[in-house]
Structures are given as C-alpha cells and as structure tokens.
Amino acid sequence: xxxxxxxxxxxxxxxxxxxxxxxxxxxxxxxxxxxxxxxxxxxxxxxxxxxxxxxxxxxxxxxxxxxxxxxxxxxxxxxxxxxxxxxxxxxxxxxxxxxxxxxxxxxxxxxxxxxxxxxxxxxxxxxxxxxxxxxx
Numbered sequence: 001x002x003x004x005x006x007x008x009x010x011x012x013x014x015x016x017x018x019x020x021x022x023x024x025x026x027x028x029x030x031x032x033x034x035x036x037x038x039x040x041x042x043x044x045x046x047x048x049x050x051x052x053x054x055x056x057x058x059x060x061x062x063x064x065x066x067x068x069x070x071x072x073x074x075x076x077x078x079x080x081x082x083x084x085x086x087x088x089x090x091x092x093x094x095x096x097x098x099x100x101x102x103x104x105x106x107x108x109x110x111x112x113x114x115x116x117x118x119x120x121x122x123x124x125x126x127x128x129x130x131x132x133x134x135x136x
Contacts, residue, residue, distance in 0.1 A: 006035065007068060014072050021079040025132070026125060028076070032100060033107075033121045042108040070097050080132040088136055096128050 013027045035041045051058040073093035077084065084092070103124065112120065 007065065010069070011072060014076055021076065022129070025076055025080065025129065028073075029121065029125050029128065032103075033117065033124075036104045036107050037117055039108075042104060045104055046108060066097060069100075070094055073097060077132045080129075081134075084136060092131050095131060099124075099128070 010028060010031060013031060014024050016024055016027075019027065036045065048058060048062060052062040053059075070090065070093045073096050074086075074089045077089045077092050081089075103120075107117070107120075
C-alpha cells in the first residue's frame with residue numbers, strides 16, 4: 001500500500017539531521033506535491049478514501065495514517081515554534097493536514113498547468129510556514 005512506503009519516506013525527511021527544520025518542512029511539501037500531482041498516486045488516494053467510507057478496515061487505515069501524519073507535522077511545528085502548547089501544535093498540524101486533503105482534491109480534479117502548480121506549491125509553503133510560525 002502507498003502508505004507503507006510513503007509515510008516512512010516522509011518520516012525520514014522530517015527527521016533528517018543533516019537539514020534544518022525549514023529545509024525538512026520544505027522537503028515534505030515538495031514530496032506532497034510530487035505524489036499528489038501524480039495522476040496514479042492521487043487516484044489511488046481517492047480510491048482509498050472512497051473505500052474508507054464504506055469499509056471499516058479502510059477507515060481504520062485512513063484514520064491511522066491521518067493520525068501519524070498529524071503527529072509528524074505537530075513535531076515539526078514544535079521545532080519551528082517552541083512557544084506553542086501541545087494542543088496548539090496539534091491544532092495547527094490538523095489544519096495543515098486538512099488543507100493537504102483539500103489540495104489532494106484540488107490537484108486531482110483541476111487541470112492546472114505546471115506553472116500554476118509551482119505557484120500553488122509556493123503559496124502552500126508560505127501559508128503552512130506562517131501557520132507554524134504565528135504566535136499564539
């Protein structure tokens with residue numbers, strides 16, 4: 001399954017000691033756009049989400065992946081902004097994960113040009129970084 005190979009790769013990127021936290025965060029965004037702008041992987045993600053609506057086993061997989069992804073992002077938020085409480089870090093990570101889900105839909109269903117996707121990725125980077133760095 002895609003999550004079996006994709007999440008460990010994201011986790012490895014997020015924890016790479018050779019990179020600064022902002023570089024790791026940027027790498028995560030780059031990977032997200034690479035995977036979900038790909039027609040095959042975005043179609044697979046849609047199929048899994050659809051299956052999760054009717055099959056409890058798939059719903060558990062999606063829930064688990066969402067929780068792991070949110071925790072990964074919350075850890076990165078903490079490294080970027082030490083002043084936030086655990087609850088605030090989790091909330092901001094949840095907002096990023098929710099936005100990522102919306103981007104999956106948008107990237108999958110739109111016919112954006114490569115230049116438009118580059119602009120979208122740039123704006124996403126600015127938005128997510130601002131969310132991480134904003135004071136309480």
